[in-house]
Amino acid sequence: MQPRFRETAFSHGVSRLDQLPDDRGIEIAFAGRSNAGKSSALNRLCGRKGLARVGRTPGRTQEINVFTLPPAEDWRLIDLPGYGYARVSAKQREHWDRLLGGYLQKRQCLAGLVLIMDVRRPLTELDWQMLDWAGARRLHCVLTKADKVSRQEAQRQLHAAHARLEEAGIDASLQTFSALKDQGVEDLRGLLTEWIEEEGENTAMPDQTA
Template sequence: MSDIDGGPGPRNPEPSEAVRLLFARPWTFVRGMSRVDDLPPVAGTVEVAFAGRSNVGKSSLINALTGQGGLARTSNTPGRTQELNLFKPERDSGVFLVDMPGYGYAEAPKEKVDVWNRLIRDYLRGRPNLRRVFVLIDGRHGLKKNDEEVLDLLDKAAVSYQVVLTKADKLKPGGIAKLAAETLERIRKRPAAHPEVLTTSSEKGAGIDELRAAIAALIG
């Protein structure tokens, strides 16, 4: 875990050469897709996806990972990501980061929420090249009911996922470590859950190298 709270603790490790090479290249936005049938062919490709409640900070985290502040469009308006948004490193057509539509936006019309949820389900069931879904949880609030519902869906679809706590810098000292331990205990018996919870802060850069390393290991 990163030294997010400012006290004694392990510092971010030096990134390996594979991690450095993957994220040193410029990344580009491919396009947004509202149907799974429009996605690139699965053969010869690897996808890593990001899911989370609306306004959890998915776009900010993708920008922090790639070191490109304007790559993924950020907004203060919850529910703005309505498609599967794909990003790839330049000169590499086989690796994709996928920003999934945010879920749990209560003010969105039910018809729109149903469309988003159907897109998410179709994507999870139809992408054998999907190596892992990083499920982002707002560190200020922890796991909520709609998060648990998404974890249930991932377990049922047998899609590997890993919980990532975001906005860790917003918690009081010691708070993020306690939340990480509590979250890990809550997901411990889930069949598709990765047995490690990552903690990040897009604003401060904490935990970004660990997340990059996790992604590079899945792609390599």
């Protein structure tokens, strides 16, 4: 059973972890700095122009937004609040930290994290914080806005980010992406489909300890 990304639909937004759906099924989370292109990447992935709101003001996503992913009733895409935007209060930033960190560290049905980063500014200090929260979960880094730089520069940034992650002992796959040019969309869909299929196989395996 494969995910039907084009039928993804917004379910609801939550401001507390206890408002999330029951911790079962399969979730794939999307995280990234404000203005890194996370909403545009989600919209392009799902082929739905207005699915995730693209705001002119960075930091607009202030809740965890939950999207259903057919055909399974308990498959979900999770849009985490954008982080790193300066024009929010310290109290709001602390709330986001608790929400993001708590979700990534505690959510059992989380199959993997897609970290969205601007190809021109990958692996900022706050991105490393996100990676620390994610721990050993599956990780895929998407370097967005590849249309803003030359192909050579995009590849240079891709290889440099891979080397830095490898040096830090972090196992991750990486790709470049452009929502504007429709670049890397099928690669991302294919990878997430693999994650879901693998997770489904793992959860369907019978208990061998009995």
